[in-house]
Amino acid sequence: MISESSQHVLFRRPRMLTFITTYRCGAVCDHCLMSCTPNNSDRLTLPQMRQFIDSFAEVCVGSGVVVFTSGECTLLGEDLLEAIAYANSLGLFTRIVTNAWWAKSERDAETLLNELKSCGLDEINISCDDFHAEYIPLENVRNLWNSAKTMGFQTLGIAVCRDNNSTISPAYLCKYLNEDIPLLHQLDDNTQTPRAPARFITDSGITRIGRARNLSLNQNARPQARLLASHCSDCGQDFVISPNCHLSPCCGINAEGTWLFDLGKINLTDDINELQLLLLNYIQYIGPGGLLKHLRTSGGLSSFGRSSYLSQCEICEDIALSKEAQTCLAKLAPKLAADLIVETKFETTFIGNGSDIHD
Ligand code: SF4
Ligand code: SF4
Structure with missing residues (x-):
């Protein structure tokens, strides 16, 4: 059990198990914090994911969430579907983070979404910004969004990273998708569940880590005193x-x-x-x-x-x-x-x- 090891001092209230499923991705975004590339073959296997899901189900607090994220988790194919179904069978919530490369048409989008839905997937986060748009057409994001929003996923979100020179912003995407999508941080705290509300956009700056470590950015400076004095509640969550x-x-x-x-x-x-x-x-x-x-x-x-x-x-x-x-x-x-x-x-x-x- 977790209380028998030193991990309980660090992982005090684990609510989430995040799989960096692979370092492989069809895109090579300049801001990729995991530095993913098309040729990297490092990836988790289904038995490995099942084993971690088993351990997590034992120690997580409340209704745990299992996240499948970057590189591009859909490159795991059947293994991804089976891992989602397995987590779902243990009563855990599941989320994927994807760049939408596979949603080349609404029909393509619906095909995979139907499979994900039948495995019990709860949440989809789409990564979309200027950096992603160099590799993934915006039409893919629209195909995925339009197909997914009527399929009953608990949440559907778009994550935008940008600096002052970026074209793609939340407002730009709302116009492109012809929908008034709320920004996550603008929602009333009282309406927020532990997971995000039904449809949202997140808007964040770019962090100079991973492949973006030496990226030249046009970004406003952050007040240093506060940043240097703050603890990080994400560490160990x-x-x-x-x-x-x-x-x-x-x-x-x-x-x-x-x-x-x-x-x-x-x-x-x-x-x-x-x-x-x-x-x-x-x-x-x-x-x-x-x-x-x-x-x-x-x-x-x-x-x-x-x-x-x-x-x-x-x-x-x-x-x-x-x-x-x-x-x-x-x-x-x-x-x-x-x-x-x-x-x-x-x-x-x-x-x-x-x-x-x-x-
Ligand atoms: S799509 Fe995501 S995982 Fe792939 S290179 Fe871009 S940021 Fe990295
Ligand atoms: S501990 Fe917190 S501040 Fe440090 S890398 Fe992790 S999330 Fe970022």
Whole structure:
């Protein structure tokens, strides 16, 4: 059980199991955080996915969600359909994230959608923006949207990533699809379920991680003080499984191969390396900005990282890719642990939900 391993300290309230199903994709988007390509053959198999679904069904809180995401999950063919059906048979909700390459006509869209529906798929997220549109015609998105919206999926969403130079925006897509689709963050909090409402668009900036690490962007600067001072509640909320069966605590960056986020080829009940556990808890309670501050001050790496960040995930990737940061944070571990104890005691006293980290 999860309470017998150190994972319960990190994955406190797991509600989601996310499969990075494959690093293969027909597109090669410039902003792809997983750096997917058409020739990469890394992928999860059906038995692997079933095994993780079994473990997740045992430990998830409430009605868990299983997400099948990038590269392009539909390239798994029958294995995807069977994994969805299996999760559904255990009472779990299921979601796919797709670029709509397969919806070349409304008929093509309906064919796969009917199969997905008959397997019990609940939710579809379509990725669509200027970067995707270089490879996937917008007509595909329209075919998928128009076909899916009458088929009774619980939610149907479009995720847009853009900078100030982008053409495709939520307003552009509403006009193109001839439908007034709400932005997710504009919906009344009281109407939101743990999953998203029926139809929505999300609108986000571009994060300079993965293949976008050195992308030149026309994007407004973010207020640094707040970004550097915020904790990340996404860390530890999901079990994320890479195409090579490695576990990580979020899908903000491609964790595989990084010293900080790659928890290795382990089961959902195995113990986690102590330094990783400490630092990931630190990110969860205090934030990656706190690690950055320590690296630059007590760690002596005064010029570490970027002068300005657009997102917390950029800080995480900078740290997770740096061996110098690893050595430095290992030396600072006692100091970081002390910070964490103060923070979690504060939370226990004033909020009352931090007790599980001391177990
Ligand atoms: S469609 Fe998605 S997975 Fe494929 S390259 Fe683009 S961002 Fe990456
Ligand atoms: S800020 Fe860090 S921990 Fe949080 S989602 Fe991004 S990469 Fe993951």
